[in-house]
Amino acid sequence: MRLLVADDHPLFRLGLKAALEAEGLEVVAEAGTGEEALVQALEKAPDAVLLDLRMPGMDGLTCARRLREMGYRGLVILLTTYQEPALLLEAYKAGADAYLSKELSAPELKRRLLRIRQGEERLTAPDIPALTPREEEVLRLLAEGLSTKEIARALRLSPETVRSHLESLYAKLEARNRVEALSRARSLGFLP
8 A cells, every 4th residue: 555644743754654664554755734745646646645634734624625626536544633523524525535543553554544445444424413603603602601691682682582592502512501512512613
């Protein structure tokens, strides 16, 4: 299996390359940015591109999307330490084949890559609730610490309407109260 490794940390890239090659995989190209990864992937046509999620300039998600738009047919694997469901959804939408943790051992990473190549493992869309634009507004104000009455005034709604939106938010976020709703919203990527 021929691989391209893209990560903005040179030591991580070097260590990953050495670990993958020790497992019998061939690293045919390296890149420190998403832009370099695009060029190298189209030039070298590796079987798989391993992209860091966070890189300066073009990040891994944008690079994955651009690779697919440009017709790259190999595997696109995002390697990251971030495990938020919202990022999984973005990776899925970008056309990534997998979203894997940087904490995997080299033998486990090789095993997973081979499973992905054989179609035994694929990234699927995570189950993230869809919020209405009004629910997103209410959530944002809730995160700012506003009370129900203050949210109602800010949005020019009745307190009863705001309570209705809050109940809907709690149900969608599987939360019993404001604290749980805000915590769940953060973990899903609705709030920073």
